[in-house]
Amino acid sequence: xxxxxxxxxxxxxxxxxxxxxxxxxxxxxxxxxxxxxxxxxxxxxxxxxxxxxxxxxxxxxxxxxxxxxxxxxxxxxxxxxxxxxxxxxxxxxxxxxxxxxxxxxxxxxxxxxxxxxxxxxxxxxxxxxxxxxxxxxxxxxxxxxxxxxxxxxxxxxxxxxxxxxxxxxxxxxxxxxxxxxxxxxxxxxxxxxxxxxxxxxxxxxxxxxxxxxxxxxxxxxxxxxxxxxxxxxxxxxxxx
Amino acid sequence: xxxxxxxxxxxxxxxxxxxxxxxxxxxxxxxxxxxxxxxxxxxxxxxxxxxxxxxxxxxxxxxxxxxxxxxxxxxxxxxxxxxxxxxxxxxxxxxxxxxxxxxxxxxxxxxxxxxxxxxxxxxxxxxxxxxxxxxxxxxxxxxxxxxxxxxxxxxxxxxxxxxxxxxxxxxxxxxxxxxxxxxxxxxxxxxxxxxxxxxxxxxxxxxxxxxxxxxxxxxxxxxxxxxxxxxxxxxxxxxx
Numbered sequence: 001x002x003x004x005x006x007x008x009x010x011x012x013x014x015x016x017x018x019x020x021x022x023x024x025x026x027x028x029x030x031x032x033x034x035x036x037x038x039x040x041x042x043x044x045x046x047x048x049x050x051x052x053x054x055x056x057x058x059x060x061x062x063x064x065x066x067x068x069x070x071x072x073x074x075x076x077x078x079x080x081x082x083x084x085x086x087x088x089x090x091x092x093x094x095x096x097x098x099x100x101x102x103x104x105x106x107x108x109x110x111x112x113x114x115x116x117x118x119x120x121x122x123x124x125x126x127x128x129x130x131x132x133x134x135x136x137x138x139x140x141x142x143x144x145x146x147x148x149x150x151x152x153x154x155x156x157x158x159x160x161x162x163x164x165x166x167x168x169x170x171x172x173x174x175x176x177x178x179x180x181x182x183x184x185x186x187x188x189x190x191x192x193x194x195x196x197x198x199x200x201x202x203x204x205x206x207x208x209x210x211x212x213x214x215x216x217x218x219x220x221x222x223x224x225x226x227x228x229x230x231x232x233x234x235x236x237x238x239x240x
Numbered sequence: 241x242x243x244x245x246x247x248x249x250x251x252x253x254x255x256x257x258x259x260x261x262x263x264x265x266x267x268x269x270x271x272x273x274x275x276x277x278x279x280x281x282x283x284x285x286x287x288x289x290x291x292x293x294x295x296x297x298x299x300x301x302x303x304x305x306x307x308x309x310x311x312x313x314x315x316x317x318x319x320x321x322x323x324x325x326x327x328x329x330x331x332x333x334x335x336x337x338x339x340x341x342x343x344x345x346x347x348x349x350x351x352x353x354x355x356x357x358x359x360x361x362x363x364x365x366x367x368x369x370x371x372x373x374x375x376x377x378x379x380x381x382x383x384x385x386x387x388x389x390x391x392x393x394x395x396x397x398x399x400x401x402x403x404x405x406x407x408x409x410x411x412x413x414x415x416x417x418x419x420x421x422x423x424x425x426x427x428x429x430x431x432x433x434x435x436x437x438x439x440x441x442x443x444x445x446x447x448x449x450x451x452x453x454x455x456x457x458x459x460x461x462x463x464x465x466x467x468x469x470x471x472x473x474x475x476x477x478x479x480x
Contacts (some may be wrong), residue, residue: 062458069326072309073316087307093333107470114473173427177420184413184473187430191470194431220304230347230431233354233424 014072014081017064017088018143024060024095025140027053028193029133031102032199036129038106039192040122042113047089050106057099066091069113079198079216087213091143094202094209098136101195101202115185124168125192132196133160135203139210154207155219161200169229197227253311255323257304257328258383262333264300265380267293269373271342272439276369277345279432280362282353290346297339304332319456327453331383334442334449338376341435341442348428355425364408365429368436371401375443379450388454394447395459401440402468408433409469437467 031050038047068085071077077085135154142150172186172193208219271290278287311317317325375394377395382390404411412433448459 065326069322070314071324072312076313076316082313086305089329104467104470111470111473131247143332173424176416176423176427180417182419183416183423187413187416187427188470190427190430191434227344229352230344230428233351233428 002075008073010071013067013075014084017067017071017085020060020064021088021091021143022066022093022140024057024064025136025143027056027060028095028098028102029136029140030131031057031099032105032133032136032196034101035105035123036047036125038191039111039112040119040126041115042109044109044113047106047109051103054099054103057096061092061096064088080213083216085211087209091206091210094205098199101199105192108192111188112185117185122189124164124171125189125196128161128164128168128193128196131164131198132203135161135200139203139206142207142210146210146214148211151207151210151214152219155204155211158200158204161197165193165197166228166232170232173232185218194227250311250315253307253315254380255310257307257311257325260300260304260307260474261328261331261335261383262380264297264304264332265376265383267296267300268335268338268342269380271297271339272345272369272373272376272436275342275345276347276362276365280366281288281358282349282356284349284353284433287346287349291343294339294343301332301336304324304328320453323453323456325450325466330449331446334445338442339441344435345432351428352425357425362429364404364411364434365436368401368404368433369379371404372436372439372443375401375440379443379446383446384452386450386454388451391450391454392459395444395451396443399439401437405433405437406468406472410472413472434467450459 031053034046034053035050037043038050071083071085072082075081135157138150139154142154169190172190175182176186210217211217271293274286274293275290277283278290306330311325312322314439315321375397375431378390379394382394409430412430416426451457
């Protein structure tokens with residue numbers, strides 16, 4: 001009876017961590033959507049709300065850390081349970097950083113709103129954001145379903161975000177070269193795109209951690225992720 | 241006797257974590273120095289070496305994680321020891337990311353080396369790097385000395401890096417506007433500067449974690465750190 005009770009409350013603790021992670025994930029999705037909307041619609045009020053919203057993720061990360069350590073000390077979990085708990089610590093850290101990226105984007109709303117760009121100007125940002133969001137939602141689903149093939153597929157697809165980022169990077173450079181009045185606005189937009197590209201990297205980190213939780217093995221360190229723009233402006237020379 | 245032995249080997253385990261963190265810190269310092277040198281001297285071989293060097297930090301972080309969890313499970317530490325161990329996990333993660341920033345900088349050597357800039361062009365990058373390096377070295381010293389006033393001073397000083405970053409950001413925008421042939425090279429340099437600014441943020445994270453290890457209290461979330469360039473290009477309007 002007492003044993004059952006112990007097992008049941010341990011189970012409740014693990015479920016709490018999982019629910020908290022899912023909650024953080026949904027919050028991060030909302031922050032990304034609204035940060036890009038604040039840019040596209042020049043909505044300063046929305047931008048301010050997104051920036052304030054980041055506090056939720058900071059606090060949730062700290063809460064998960066504390067709970068996870070308490071569980072480890074109390075239960076001394078082994079194998080898969082230990083991976084689950086360590087995984088929660090790691091994944092919450094990536095989700096917190098994704099929130100930081102959304103906050104960074106929202107902060108650029110002031111500078112970008114002054115330039116009165118047409119909505120078409122932000123088409124590339126919206127496209128790459130949609131791609132990153134679908135990846136984030138997919139990895140959050142996989143966190144629930146624990147389907148390994150879906151986890152691995154998320155990691156494989158990060159290359160698409162990087163390829164699109166590189167092409168948008170090149171496009172913005174040409175806008176800047178065409179008209180020097182575009183330089184400031186394009187520079188701010190470049191940093192927004194870079195933040196989305198980094199969100200893709202954090203999603204990849206989460207997928208890799210999930211793979212480890214499920215299988216007990218780390219994925220090979222060769223990953224498709226990479227920002228390839230560092231080569232832009234040069235010929236065929238390659239460095240990696 | 242057996243008790244003494246247990247205490248002694250516990251002590252050895254904690255010392256191991258501390259030594260590993262110091263080792264990671266020194267490695268990160270070297271990577272930053274060499275990544276900026278590879279840019280300034282257009283040294284592709286050095287850049288390649290820095291990129292390969294990042295593996296050391298990835299592996300050290302994983303090693304610290306595994307050792308820390310083993311210690312927590314075996315010793316069930318309380319209070320200051322638990323903070324020390326959790327702190328090692330967090331600080332190693334920041335040091336690993338600092339290595340990523342240095343790797344990002346080194347990767348831009350190819351693109352920048354093609355443009356044959358004079359060494360003077362990189363003066364700003366070298367100045368902000370020197371500032372970030374002195375902060376990183378200071379926080380690594382404080383990790384050893386545990387002098388709270390020095391820890392807190394590191395966090396206070398991060399504002400200097402941000403201010404310099406903002407001024408260099410503005411300067412690069414004017415170069416781009418003066419001559420469109422500068423656009424690509426200045427964009428790459430902007431991302432290098434941003435990486436240094438982010439190293440400053442990671443150093444601040446480490447200082448805050450050290451404050452927590454020493455005192456048991458988290459610093460207030462108001463921190464002087466911030467990239468202020470998101471306001472560049474606008475008038476007096478402010479968003480935070």
